[in-house]
Amino acid sequence: MVTPSWRERIDHWRDSRALRRIAAVVVVIAAFLYPLVASSGTGLDTATVAEVFILLALGLNIVVGFAGLLDLGYAAFFAIGAYTTALLASTHFAIGNQTHTSLLLSYGPNGVHVNFFLLIPIAALAAALCGILFGAPTLRLRGDYLAIVTLGFGEIVPKVIENLGPGNSVGLPNITNGVNDITGIDSPPNINLGPIHWTFQTNDPRPWYYLGLIIVVISVIIIYRLRSSRLGRSWVAIREDEIAAAHAGINITGTRLTAFALGAAFSGFGGLLEASRLGTVDYTEFLFNFSITILVMVILGGMGSIPGAVLGGIVIAYLNQSWLTNAAAGINNFGGWLEKGPGLIHTLGVWLSGLPLASAKPMIFGIILVGIMLLRPQGLLPSGRRARELHPRTAGELAEEDSELYTVRTGEI
């Protein structure tokens, strides 16, 4: 027997459903235990940012990876989710002189405050509705044309938010607070369940981390179910071959719309989490470059791959929040170490240690991306479909099989 190469072993491992399930459980348990070993609060903060990024990557992966619709304005849905939270759970809207309070909602001179857990479906629904609103007139377009239209929507949403502030020229009341941002967004209520005591108002990042983690885990489960559902299959079918999909009786535009709406819904979760954690929303965070950053997460992880989207979100979050800074400092320190050397090495060391690398972070980011895509064009964790696609059986084998093919069995069915 030939011993399998390590590559074959990895492929085998990847194909094994039981092992994948075990791996998923291990990852989830590790993620739940992470705060116990995380050295400082900032590490957990980065992890919480990563959770928001994961939600965004998961949502965009539905649109781009499953349905094959290039969306260059996805950050707009993130903005909708965040601003929905900001409007419905902050001191921004003062109504009347008396405060009315009920279990899930209170409003009055101190603003509208909808309960956080009620906001979860509301934020997702608001983003999904915007997905339908933007998608309905445009999803008949294909490929490049659709990309340009989504780019347009991605520009429109922040502009609308910017221009619906106080004293706006359209004569509307102050809705979004415009360039002044909305601040004072509610934190989730404290949670006391048996041994769990989560307080969101303090500087402790752990409750945020766990809340995000739970939302991420639930989202991943939902998306796995979606992918293997009838709807998920029809997304892939349309991506693969629109005409054949129409021949199978699929309503092309309607099905694409569901991808757009569901993809948007997950960014609604992300927006909710981000807005309530930061306590403030700023429309300039949702511009074109952030749409591209989300797209990078999806492509980096592997288009159409759910673990890929998760990993892509984590990598980009950590690169942005800590790794790039560490890398820059590392290079400077390395220069400092070289300075002790003789002659030319000393000169090189002085040069390296004095480089203003902190401001060159975008460049390092770019180099890392180019490097990863050159080495792994299929993404870090490509979907099973894509992976198998890269290992087709040989043409000779196929021809051989053809010759002994097509045994027609007659008889009763």
Place this chain on the structure above:
Amino acid sequence: MDEKQPLLEFRDVDTYYGSLHILKDVNYSVDAGEIVALLGSNGAGKTTTMKTILGLVRPRDGRVIFEGKEINGLPTRQIVEMGIAPVPEGRRVFPKLTVLDNLKMGAWTRKDRDIQKDVDRVYTLFPRLAERKNQLAGTMSGGEQQMLAIGRALMARPRLMIMDEPSMGLSPILTERVFDTIVEINKQGTTIFMVEQNAYMALEIASRAYVLQTGEVVLSGTAQSLMESDLVRRAYLGGS
């Protein structure tokens, strides 16, 4: 009317691509239970006929009638829902879906979710597909993909199956086996309307046929009579 109603009927259909007149006053009728072949050279309008049935091309004039209902002008998905399943030209399986998922796609329009029986039926017709059920369709050979395309169409439990060039790109021996299967499917009760370049093979299994030339039906009749016709022999069968 006492006359038996055909399953599919074209009444004076005219189809255009822009200003190009493709189908000119075309009439077909396909009765339930038949295999009807549509012959013709490249550019005669065979594929356009298929597209017209499916609503991918709208006729400018005339009517397409399926089971007594006019279907021209309906969206493709509604036409498919009414019981017409296409086996498209060049197979068009979903390359990155598994064989089983491709079959499930075929049952998309079905209201009932009980499709296992039909999956089994397809596997009985094509044992090869059962062996390959978890393989990606795109990695299979042309013959296997053709089987899959036929199987996918069967999953809709169609009353009419329209096939565009089922022999395309297949070796002679494979072509013969595909045609055997078509006969078998027909015996099990599905009406078949097929476009075919391989006139000899098509006429062998068909009960009737139409010959299309530059958009006009120039000849029609039983397969036997066409087989003996000079025009067909000269143009398509390589006879003298």
